[in-house]
Amino acid sequence: MSEAQDDEVRQFAASLRRLKDRTDRSYGQLARRLNMNTSTLHRYCAGDAVPLDFAPVERFAALCRATPQERLELHRLWIGAVAARQRTRTATPAEPTSAPEPDATTPTAATDPSTAGDATDGATDGATDEDASPEHQHPPEQSHPAGSARRPWYRHRRFLVSAAVATTLLATLGSLAALPDDDRPRASDSVEGVGPSRTTEAGAPRPTSAKSSSASPTAPASSPGSSKKSSAKPSTADGSASKESPGEQRPSTGPPLTWSADSHVWQDGCGHDYVIAKPPRQVPPPPAPQDARTWAATQRAVHGGQTMVEVTVQGRSSTAVVLKALRVRVVGRSAPFEGTSYAMDQGCGGALTPRYFDVDLDKDRPIARPADGNDAGTVIPAMRLPYRVSAEDPEVLLIDARTKSCDCSWYLELDWSSQGRTGTVRIDDNGRPFRTTGIEGRPRYMYDTSARAWVPYS
Secondary structure: OOHHHHHHHHHHHHHHHHHHHHOOOOHHHHHHHHOOOHHHHHHHHHOOOOOOOOHHHHHHHHHOOOOHHHHHHHHHHHHHHHHHHHHHHHOOOOOOOOOOOOOOOOOOOOOOHHHHHHHHHOOOOOOOHHHHOHHHOOOOOOOOOOOOOOOOHHHHHHHHHHHHHHHHHHHHHHHHHOOOHHHOOOHHHHHOOOOOOOOOOOOOOOOOOOOOOOOOOOOOOOOHHHHHHHHOOOEOOOOOEOOOOOOOOOOOOOOOEEEEEEEEEOEOOOEOEEEEOOOHHHOOOOOOHHHHHHHHHHHOOEEEOEEEEEEEEEEOOOOOEEEEEEEEEEEEEEOOOOOEEEEOOOOOOOOEEOOEEEEEOOOOOOOOEEEOEEEOOEEEOOOOOOEEEOOOOOEEEEEEEEOOOOEEEEEEEEEEEEOOEEEEEEEOEOOEOEEEEOOOOOOEEEEEOOOOEEEEOO
């Protein structure tokens, strides 16, 4: 690359670095929001690579809040950098390769024993005019009749070695053909697990091969040696033999991610309502937020008006997993739960509102809509899918589901894709749907710490 072309690439990379330095995000955080690898973004900013498409550059500029003038200048620099890279590729012709010159140490036909006979055969044919002159003529060589000992001894030896190798190969193939069916490699053994598996649901059954590997009822009795050999083979749950070579790893059929859900998250860490079918004198004081799940379980409490679910999603390995969509499934609707609403706070608030997914359970078909957060007046952009996670880059999804007029049972579905595989995981409350009931028109109480009693909410 010439110096002028190198300057165009450096200017484009420097412009990317200036935009990146405006933010307080690392390369990894920016790459996750741009749906690209961290190393790829770092190479763009270092000038080691230039994207062939302007779309990722445009998204990068928007994420760094570049002005329209800066985006126009960035587009101009990108065009120059791409053109410089293309000129570099076309300006480097392929060097013609020439046959290597014979070296003085290279053995010739006269010194190589394997070609000595051929050299002797061509001696008279390759004679030059100079050799044909009277002073260079040699006495004629004695001719050899056909079938005489003209062929050197080592050629016969080479033929014998080839014949011995062929005989050994035929004997080996014959011994393999004589093996019983259980010891022969089958087509299903070599093909199974080669193609990428596709999971459409967590825990989906894995397709089995058409040919069963269990022993035939008419199989001949095996020798003691073969019984020891077969006993060492692992078996599957259905009793069929499982043949795996040492070190072989079967592809994973489960989801490439893990998740955990906490449905007892309080608004701003202190505000929440539980509906309990007990009078105030039978309800204990409100718990600390970390003990809310145990307290609610002992009181058979139902989330009142709002359920905030905090879902932590993480990949099982460093391989990226793309979270594609988040859906809400309502599996039950009824009239609001008959009971009394108990508020866990006396009015609280905070300067930080994290970004979340807003769900209106009163809709016929609720949708998880991304919503912006707020940090002391600074807007926190909403999390929009698709989104990338891995073992090193987990992510926390906050779902805020509300209702006024129903007792709703619901759960979440999260679509994912990774390395050509796609699937869906169900997110619920330890195998049961989440439950949220409306509190409008219900008696509501709060806890008075001075009186140490539940009093009407004011």
